[in-house]
Amino acid sequence: MIVETKNNQQVLLRKLHSNDLDNLLSYLENLSMETKKRFGPHQFDKQSVIDFYDNPAIHLGYVAQSIDSNDIIAYSIIKIGYLESDYNRYLSYGIQLDNKIDCEFAPSVADSWQSFGIGNKLFYYILADLKKAGVKRIVLWGGVQADNEKAVNYYKKNNFVPVGQFWHNGENVDMLLNI
Numbered sequence: 001m002i003v004e005t006k007n008n009q010q011v012l013l014r015k016l017h018s019n020d021l022d023n024l025l026s027y028l029e030n031l032s033m034e035t036k037k038r039f040g041p042h043q044f045d046k047q048s049v050i051d052f053y054d055n056p057a058i059h060l061g062y063v064a065q066s067i068d069s070n071d072i073i074a075y076s077i078i079k080i081g082y083l084e085s086d087y088n089r090y091l092s093y094g095i096q097l098d099n100k101i102d103c104e105f106a107p108s109v110a111d112s113w114q115s116f117g118i119g120n121k122l123f124y125y126i127l128a129d130l131k132k133a134g135v136k137r138i139v140l141w142g143g144v145q146a147d148n149e150k151a152v153n154y155y156k157k158n159n160f161v162p163v164g165q166f167w168h169n170g171e172n173v174d175m176l177l178n179i
């Protein structure tokens with residue numbers, strides 16, 4: 001699907017393919033330290049990325065690609081089911097995560113493309129896909145750092161609701177969306 005960003009650029013939204021590996025590695029390498037600090041569902045070296053997508057039924061990658069340059073400019077990950085490390089925390093809020101209906105979400109946008117609407121547009125695209133797959137709830141991959149104002153706003157804008165807070169290298173917030 002091709003969409004237009006707030007800076008009037010045409011961008012292709014699609015699933016990650018196996019032949020995106022080099023393009024994806026260059027996207028990851030070029031992220032600023034600030035963004036790398038916020039986004040880390042897997043390590044950024046080649047083998048870690050290959051291993052991460054070993055089971056395509058569990059980890060789904062989505063990208064936005066610039067029509068002009070072909071560069072990947074946004075990358076989001078869905079894990080079907082929940083992370084073991086999130087399960088007990090959610091239980092402490094009275095929410096039992098369930099591999100049949102839940103998924104985990106981790107978004108990122110290249111620094112120079114942030115705040116131009118790509119994060120939102122890629123999320124709508126992913127949402128449509130998840131609805132088709134019968135997913136009912138989306139939780140944030142390991143929560144969001146409370147001082148990550150851009151991301152907290154982004155999740156709220158997309159109707160995620162805070163369900164609890166926890167301490168891990170600072171204050172973090174767990175947020176959930178019923179779809």
Ligand SMILES: CC(C)(COP(=O)(O)OP(=O)(O)OC[C@H]1O[C@@H](n2cnc3c(N)ncnc32)[C@H](O)[C@@H]1OP(=O)(O)O)[C@@H](O)C(=O)NCCC(=O)NCCS
Nearest residue numbers: 038107108109114115116117118119120144150151153154
């Ligand atoms: C968080 C992130 C994915 C959002 O994507 P984006 O393309 O920058 O966001 P969008 O332009 O689509 O904006 C969506 C909403 O985010 C919020 N937002 C975006 N830029 C913002 C900014 N500079 N300041 C405050 N809020 C901001 C707004 O609520 C915005 O909605 P609006 O445009 O209707 O006001 C992206 O900024 C990013 O990759 N950040 C670094 C990595 C990260 O923090 N990942 C999440 C880890 S939990």
